[in-house]
Each structure stands twice: as C-alpha cells, then as structure tokens.
C-alpha cells in the first residue's frame with residue numbers, strides 16, 4: 001500500500017530523515033515511536049507531501065509521489081491526516097468541517113456530503129454536535145471531528161501524528177477508541193504515538209525511529225518485549 | 241464666527257468630495273491590494289517580485305509626488321509615447337487630448353497608493369492564520385487556491401478589518417494633498433474660503449474639526465471591533 005525507499009529529508013543543513021525504508025501493507029496498522037525530534041512527524045508529513053522530500057521514493061497504491069507528473073492533490077484525497085493540534089476550521093461548524101472537502105474537491109452534492117458527515121459524526125459519537133463550532137468542543141471532541149473530516153474523503157490510508165498528545169488525559173481514551181474501531185474495520189493506518197498501550201493492542205507492527213533513522217521494527221511483542229537495539233532499549237526504559 | 245457659519249455649505253461640499261474620494265480609493269485599493277497580496281504569497285517568483293516592487297515603490301515614495309506624477313506626468317508620458325509610435329511606425333493619432341481629468345487622476349493616485357498599504361495589511365492577515373489551517377486543507381486534497389478561498393481568506397478577513405479602518409483614516413487625511421492639483425476637497429475648500437474672507441483661524445479650525453469628527457468616531461469604532469475580535473473570534 002505504502003512503500004518508502006531511501007527517503008532523505010533535509011531542512012537546510014539539518015538532516016532530519018536519513019535513508020528511511022519502510023512498507024505498509026493494506027489494512028496494516030503501523031505505529032511509529034521514538035524520542036522527540038527524531039523525525040517522526042517529518043516522516044509522516046512526507047507521506048502526504050506536506051514536506052517535500054529531499055530524495056527517495058514514496059509509493060502509495062502504485063503511484064510515486066515524487067514523480068513530477070503525479071497530481072499531488074488527487075493523491076492527498078486518498079491519504080487522510082490527523083494532526084496533533086486538530087486543525088479544525090474554526091469558522092465552520094462540525095458538520096461543515098466534514099462536508100467542505102467532499103463538496104469542493106469531489107464535487108459531491110450537499111445532501112450526499114451531509115449524509116456522509118452525519119453518519120461519520122454518529123460513528124465518532126458526536127451526532128449531537130453537528131452544528132457546533134470547534135471552540136465549543138472539548139479537545140477530545142475536536143479530534144474526533146478531525147478524524148471524521150479526514151474519513152469523509154474515503155481515504156485509503158490514514159496518518160495520525162500524535163493524535164492524543166495535546167489532550168487532557170481523560171480525553172485520550174475516547175479518541176483512541178475511535179482509532180481502534182477504524183483499525184478493526186480494516187483501515188490502513190500509520191500512527192505516530194506515545195501511547196504504548198495502543199501500539200501493543202492495535203499495532204500490527206511498531207517502528208522505532210531515532211535521529212532520523214528507522215532503527216528497529218517488528219511486531220509490538222518483539223519491539224516492546226525483546227528490543228534488539230540499544231537505543232530502543234534505552235528509549236523504552238524511559239517511557240514504560 | 242459668522243464667516244465660518246456662512247461658509248459651512250462650501251465646507252460640507254468639500255467634505256463630501258473628501259469622503260467620496262477616500263471611499264473610492266480605499267475600495268479600489270482593496271481590490272488592488274488583494275491581487276498584490278496574493279501575488280506576494282504566490283509560488284511564482286516573477287509575480288512575487290512584481291508585487292514587491294509595486295508595494296515598495298508606493299510605500300517608499302510620498303503620496304504628494306505620486307499625485308503629481310499621475311496628474312502631470314502621465315499625460316506627458318502618453319504624449320511622448322504616442323508621438324514616438326506615430327513617428328516610428330506611422331501609427332495614426334488615437335489620443336487628441338492628453339490632459340487627465342483631475343478627479344480621475346486623484347482617484348488613480350490615491351487608489352494605487354492605498355493598494356500598496358492594503359496589500360501589506362492583507363498579507364499580514366493571511367500570514368497570521370495558523371499554518372495548520374493551510375496544511376489541514378491541503379491534506380484533504382484542496383488546491384492552494386481552494387484552501388485560500390474557503391479556509392484562509394474567510395478567517396483573515398476578520399483580522400484585517402481593524403487595520404483597514406486605520407488605512408481609511410490615514411487616506412482620509414492624506415486626500416488633503418489633492419488640493420495641489422486643484423481638487424476642491426475639504427482642505428482646498430477651506431483654502432478658498434480663507435482666500436475670500438481672511439478668517440484663517442476660524443475656517444481652518446473648522447476644517448480640522450470636520451476631519452477629527454470622522455477620524456475620531458471611526459477609530460473608536462475600530463477599537464471596539466478589535467476588543468470584540470480578541471474575545472472569541
């Protein structure tokens with residue numbers, strides 16, 4: 001589904017990603033862990049070209065994103081993204097946040113877009129918040145709307161960049177449970193997270209990144225149970 | 241004092257013209273400013289350079305010079321270029337009267353000047369919107385243009401209203417410079433009355449109060465808007 005080959009990303013002189021290689025299979029849930037500043041967000045943002053990679057290849061569903069002929073806007077329709085800080089559109093209601101892109105990008109009719117949006121709001125447990133503006137929603141509720149907004153484009157892949165890091169502890173559960181449901185339904189997901197419990201329970205595979213390199217990967221049991229790399233061990237000893 | 245009262249109708253006519261020119265110039269300036277701001281933010285280098293040159297030139301030179309340039313300079317430029325075209329390419333004469341109507345020159349000069357300031361206001365407004373908004377929009381497959389139109393600009397508009405009001409106030413005062421090309425706006429009408437009556441103090445203080453009433457009211461209103469924008473968008 002996703003294949004990343006020899007991915008490099010520099011910000012000026014700073015090498016943030018160094019030769020990252022990785023594949024994500026259809027319906028797989030891959031969790032990315034690692035210390036802050038190790039390049040996890042940059043890696044994720046390269047996958048939908050919010051960052052322009054310096055070199056390498058990124059294939060999504062048979063399309064090379066770095067090919068100049070690739071229409072990046074149409075690729076992005078297939079790659080949903082959920083941000084740490086939600087990034088809901090503050091001047092639009094929950095429903096409008098969700099219907100906007102399907103209507104403007106996919107030219108869906110308002111009725112169709114609203115029907116989908118209501119179904120999605122129902123799915124994330126917010127059917128009573130249709131006409132509410134983001135600033136009247138709690139962090140957890142905003143993040144669930146953001147997930148619904150991404151899902152409304154019917155993406156093939158969902159990217160999550162620390163979706164629960166900006167939340168008060170009591171709201172983490174509601175967002176993770178929506179993500180679990182998604183995983184169970186077979187969504188292909190790449191999740192940058194510090195929630196080791198989630199990674200263990202839901203992840204098919206765990207990737208550990210450090211200083212811009214993909215240092216270790218394996219099943220959650222392997223990586224958490226018997227990490228091979230010293231840096232992985234050090235990181236896990238601090239965080240668990 | 242009597243003189244001042246007798247001259248009020250004249251001053252009111254001047255004020256009317258001042259307001260019309262200011263409104264027109266800031267209005268047209270908004271359109272120019274929007275185009276220039278979007279050009280400065282665009283991905284195309286030549287567009288950015290062009291817009292930057294425009295903004296720098298008109299913010300970096302006095303409005304008075306710009307007014308003189310438009311009113312006296314453009315006709316000369318037109319005449320010279322037409323003569324050049326006629327002599328070199330045998331082009332028939334298209335323009336017979338070079339003189340530019342005063343009012344048109346006034347509005348052109350003020351609009352272009354205002355556009356340069358407004359371009360910066362719009363650019364700052366757009367850039368004040370959190371980066372995550374553009375990213376969220378793009379991540380949903382919107383083009384840069386769609387993201388601007390549906391996400392960034394609607395949010396920027398609110399933040400741009402107070403500085404636009406300030407630009408309006410500045411332009412209102414600056415239109416007094418148009419007296420040099422014989423536009424009978426508020427200041428010039430005061431000058432005309434003084435020339436007839438010699439009541440310089442009474443007349444000019446009245447003129448000043450006219451300006452003040454408008455600028456003061458407007459700036460209080462802008463303060464109010466700003467406070468309301470701060471508490472909950």
Ligand SMILES: Nc1ncnc2c1ncn2[C@@H]1O[C@H](COP(=O)(O)OP(=O)(O)O)[C@@H](O)[C@H]1O
Pocket residue numbers: 011014016034035036037038039040041042043
């Ligand atoms: N836009 C940027 N410009 C310059 N440096 C950046 C930018 N984004 C990230 N970085 C740097 O790249 C490194 C990796 O950042 P990031 O991918 O956000 O790490 P993580 O998500 O793992 O915390 C950090 O050193 C960060 O300072």
Ligand SMILES: [Mg+2]
Pocket residue numbers: 040041042162
């Ligand atoms: Mg990060």
